[in-house]
Amino acid sequence: VFKRFVEIGRVAFISFGPHAGKLVAIVDVIDQNRALVDGPCSGVRRQAMPFKCMQLTDFVLKFPHSARQKCVRLAWEKENINEKWSATRWAKKIEAREKKAKMTDFDRYKVMKAKKMRNRIIKHEMKKLQRMAAKKGKKPGKPVKAPKGKKPEKAPKAKKPEKAPAPKAQKAQK
Amino acid sequence: MAGEKAPEKKPGEKKPAKKKAGEKKPAEQKPSQKAAGDKKKRVKKYHASRNPVLARGIGRYSRSAMYARKALYKRKYTAPETKIEKKKKEMPRATITKPVGGDKNGGSRVVKIRKMPRYYPTEDVPRKLLSHGKKPFCEHKRRLRASITPGTVLILLTGRHRGKRVVFLKQLDTGLLLVTGPLAVNRVPLRRAHQKFVIATSTKVDLTGVKIPKHLTDSYFKKKRLRKPKHQEGEIFDTEKEKYELTEQRKVDQKAVDSQILARIKKVPQLRGYLRSTFSLSNGVYPHKLVF
Numbered sequence: 121v122f123k124r125f126v127e128i129g130r131v132a133f134i135s136f137g138p139h140a141g142k143l144v145a146i147v148d149v150i151d152q153n154r155a156l157v158d159g160p161c162s163g164v165r166r167q168a169m170p171f172k173c174m175q176l177t178d179f180v181l182k183f184p185h186s187a188r189q190k191c192v193r194l195a196w197e198k199e200n201i202n203e204k205w206s207a208t209r210w211a212k213k214i215e216a217r218e219k220k221a222k223m224t225d226f227d228r229y230k231v232m233k234a235k236k237m238r239n240r241i242i243k244h245e246m247k248k249l250q251r252m253a254a255k256k257g258k259k260p261g262k263p264v265k266a267p268k269g270k271k272p273e274k275a276p277k278a279k280k281p282e283k284a285p286a287p288k289a290q291k292a293q294k
Numbered sequence: 295m296a297g298e299k300a301p302e303k304k305p306g307e308k309k310p311a312k313k314k315a316g317e318k319k320p321a322e323q324k325p326s327q328k329a330a331g332d333k334k335k336r337v338k339k340y341h342a343s344r345n346p347v348l349a350r351g352i353g354r355y356s357r358s359a360m361y362a363r364k365a366l367y368k369r370k371y372t373a374p375e376t377k378i379e380k381k382k383k384e385m386p387r388a389t390i391t392k393p394v395g396g397d398k399n400g401g402s403r404v405v406k407i408r409k410m411p412r413y414y415p416t417e418d419v420p421r422k423l424l425s426h427g428k429k430p431f432c433e434h435k436r437r438l439r440a441s442i443t444p445g446t447v448l449i450l451l452t453g454r455h456r457g458k459r460v461v462f463l464k465q466l467d468t469g470l471l472l473v474t475g476p477l478a479v480n481r482v483p484l485r486r487a488h489q490k491f492v493i494a495t496s497t498k499v500d501l502t503g504v505k506i507p508k509h510l511t512d513s514y515f516k517k518k519r520l521r522k523p524k525h526q527e528g529e530i531f532d533t534e535k536e537k538y539e540l541t542e543q544r545k546v547d548q549k550a551v552d553s554q555i556l557a558r559i560k561k562v563p564q565l566r567g568y569l570r571s572t573f574s575l576s577n578g579v580y581p582h583k584l585v586f
Contacts, residue, residue: 223585224497225447225495225497230564
């Protein structure tokens with residue numbers, strides 16, 4: 121039922137508060153509500169932090185409890201947590217959300233055009249397949265449903281400036 | 295009497311400092327001696343008082359006797375005519391002759407330019423207290439938001455072109471913004487827009503080197519109103535121009551400005567389509583959350 125536990129070395133993501141958006145490692149548990157926490161590679165000083173503002177990630181580091189910052193840093197860099205984190209879907213979703221919020225009016229227009237074109241291509245292919253399936257359906261045999269294919273994503277991507285694919289890609293994910 | 299004599303003396307002695315006290319010199323001045331010496335500096339020698347003092351404040355001769363003694367009948371000075379006075383001699387015209395129609399009317403009338411008031415109110419208007427800082431509209435300070443610079447794409451919010459995206463050119467003297475579609479892109483001509491009813495986006499068109507004609511001012515764009523109802527009755531509303539008429543000059547100016555701008559718009563990909571589109575809100579879109 122529960123897969124991520126609060127343990128020494130668990131990397132947590134801070135969701136609100138002054139250090140919102142940063143990653144942190146749990147060094148020690150103070151009491152039921154607070155933990156001693158340290159984020160040497162993410163700019164968080166060693167401090168007590170309530171569990172409520174922490175969200176546990178999948179990463180666990182190996183260091184003994186109450187280890188000093190140097191040890192935490194070593195463990196962090198050994199595991200390369202920063203890169204692993206930015207590769208997760210969680211981090212990508214956050215980044216996409218930020219980009220979407222920063223979109224200007226012109227960017228929104230470009231995204232709209234890109235989406236429209238993409239959907240048109242998809243619909244076109246879909247209709248083609250449906251027609252083929254309808255034809256084949258007259259003959260006995262299973263209608264073949266070809267996969268959507270990554271083609272529609274690439275064609276508009278080549279045209280659009282950098283920002284558009286990013287929000288578009290995250291829209292595809294969503 | 296004593297008081298009168300004292301000022302009488304003073305005109306005789308122009309500069310008491312120069313007067314030689316007590317001495318009675320001949321009436322003539324001595325310009326000849328001095329003239330030979332220095333022509334540049336004519337030291338004026340003033341005669342001593344020609345009115346011997348009887349007692350303090352009382353002179354020997356009367357006012358008229360003094361006039362004769364000082365030979366004032368001979369001395370009439372006028373100040374040299376200054377340039378200002380020469381110019382001032384041109385008096386403004388007081389009347390003007392105007393032609394008058396009609397038969398057997400005599401062709402013209404002489405009319406006063408500045409007439410006497412036709413009405414004097416019984417009570418004078420009370421003097422107003424001084425106020426400060428109340429400037430007329432022409433002297434108001436015009437401000438422009440920092441986000442609006444030449445070439446910015448603006449979104450018009452009011453008027454018949456609401457929702458359209460438009461290129462900003464410059465701010466006019468009254469503070470209104472001069473804006474153009476361009477016409478070929480979204481049918482917005484050279485037009486004025488109010489700063490307050492406009493959203494400034496962060497998209498900018500590079501307008502370096504674009505020359506906007508100087509005659510595009512507020513008076514060029516101002517709505518014309520006819521004000522000559524010859525007859526009091528009968529269709530006053532018809533004579534006023536309600537329908538806007540395109541003039542050739544507007545077309546020429548539009549072309550001149552747009553040709554320069556269109557070239558720059560074509561350089562930015564998708565900008566033309568962007569300017570053609572209109573802005574709108576839909577569900578879940580909140581203006582305060584949007585970044586323009």
